[in-house]
Amino acid sequence: MTEQTTVQSQTALPEDDEISLIDLAIALGEEKATILMVTGLFTAVAVALALQMPNIYSAKTVMVPPQQQQSGAASALASLGGLAGLAGSAAGIKSPDEMYVAFIKSEGLQNAVIEKLSLQERYKAKSVTDARAALGGAVRITPDKKSGLITIEADDQDPAFAAQLANAHVDELRVLMGRLAVTDAQQRRMFYEQQIKKVQSELAEAEQSFRKAKAQSGMQVTAVLAETGVRASAELRGQIAAREVQMSAMSRFATAQNPDVQRLGSELSALRAQLAKLEQGSGVAEATLPLQQQAVKSYRDVKVQEAMLEVLIKQYELARVDEAKEGPLLQQLDVATAPERKAKPKRAIIVLAAAFGGLFLGVLLAFIRRAMRKAAESDQGSSQIALLQKAWSFKR
Structure with missing residues (x-):
């Protein structure tokens, strides 16, 4: 009897596995309406939201930052007179790409762009700080370590305004650098300007x-x-x-x-x-x-x-x-123009992602409903469901 029971239990194992797969298929079949309903609901909502999303256009401009002319500075040092050491002390100062990116992201330059393009009204910002935050989300600045180029990308619903926004950053950067001494020659020229003004004033007094x-x-x-x-x-x-x-x-x-x-x-x-x-x-x-x-x-x-x-x-x-x-301070390799195609939203990707999410949730819900029905058919399952309801109830 023992051997016969053991053989029967061993032969029953594959049957249990087969029954489990059949139960899985049955559960999906019985709850196909639920699966289709959840998937369709998610897809319909995604389609509705995607159609309501405005088209965003991305305009791009690429600029070449100033390059230091070390050889020219060295030749000038050889020609200097009594203040040659001063010019030499400024030599070797370089301007990495990160410095120009920091210039573009500075509050002063952003405020100038906001005022020039009236971005506070366009973004419906209550303050200049909010407008700067909105501007930071609409503009991306990417330096290329290998080539030394800096890319500015601006997003907006209007393609022409997106190009205007990208080019405005380059224009305001030119204005900013006109006030600052960035390169080696600019630093020396600005120093001599200050000293000449000082000496001219002292000469007039003398x-x-x-x-x-x-x-x-x-x-x-x-x-x-x-x-x-x-x-x-x-x-x-x-x-x-x-x-x-x-x-x-x-x-x-x-x-x-x-x-x-x-x-x-x-x-x-x-x-x-x-x-x-x-x-x-x-x-x-x-x-x-x-x-x-x-x-x-x-x-x-x-x-x-x-x-x-x-x-x-x-x-x-x-x-x-x-x-x-040293040549021009800034050069635009590619001037931003109005893009012909939208950059986002990717409506097809949004709808597909929502459909797959709804399908997954529908299958999960089908298994839960199938398990609850099977549990309700047995006495032990009914008691467990009652305990589950009591455990999650706020009434004591």
């Missing part, structure tokens, strides 16, 4: 002071200075002032232990010692009256500022030449 002192003293200062050698003192003061400007600029990039800084310090000390020796030996302070001393000092200050201005103007012109060699 000339005014000289005219006043000359009128009070009533002497021919030029002849006196030619005889006493103060003209040489003025030239020395001009050299000292030039090196002081150079030292001030280099202090932003180098420490006191830098060899160039130490060399400049030694040159300044030697020139100051030479100036002190020359002025002490000239006899001007002993041979003239106080008013004449003031006139001599004022004339000397004018000559110092003139020498400084001459040195700075020469180097400013060299920086402008080097800046011209």
Whole structure:
């Protein structure tokens, strides 16, 4: 009897597996209406939503960021005079693609684009901050590490406006870079511009002071200075002032232990010692009256500022030449145009994804309904269903 029972149980196993597969097919067949209804409902909803979604067009522009001309900067350094170390301290500064991406994403540039295209009204934003957030979601900026190109893609329901939005970022970036010193030559040119303005202001003050002192003293200062050698003192003061400007600029990039800084310090000390020796030996302070001393000092200050201005103007012109060699700041490889085809939504993909999701949910629901019916047909299943309902009930 035992062996016969064992054989019967072994032969029943494949039958149970076969019955399970048959039950699966039966469950799907019995609940086919549920499956079709859920799948159709999901598909219909997806179709309705997809048709209501507006078409979004994506316009793209590709730009070439400025390239540093290191060879041009090096040739300019060889031509510089007393401030050569200053120009050299700025050499080697490069502008990676990330810097230009950061410029485009800056609040100042985004605010300019928002104001130019009236994006706050277009996006129905309550504040500029909300408009910037909407703009960030509509614009994608992608730098290419290999080629160095930067791609700007803008999305909008209007294809013409999408192209306008992409090109506006490039235009505002040009405006921004016109105010900033980005390249090596721009940095040197801007520094010399600031120094020239400063020296011109000091020269005007010195000339005014000289005219006043000359009128009070009533002497021919030029002849006196030619005889006493103060003209040489003025030239020395001009050299000292030039090196002081150079030292001030280099202090932003180098420490006191830098060899160039130490060399400049030694040159300044030697020139100051030479100036002190020359002025002490000239006899001007002993041979003239106080008013004449003031006139001599004022004339000397004018000559110092003139020498400084001459040195700075020469180097400013060299920086402008080097800046011209660098070419345009920004170049658009591909100007954004109105796209002919929409970029999104992908309606077919949305409907297919919803159909597959509804089919999966319908099959799952069919199995659950089949299991609940089978459980309700047996006493044990009925009690388990009652316990399940009690467990999930909020009434105690």
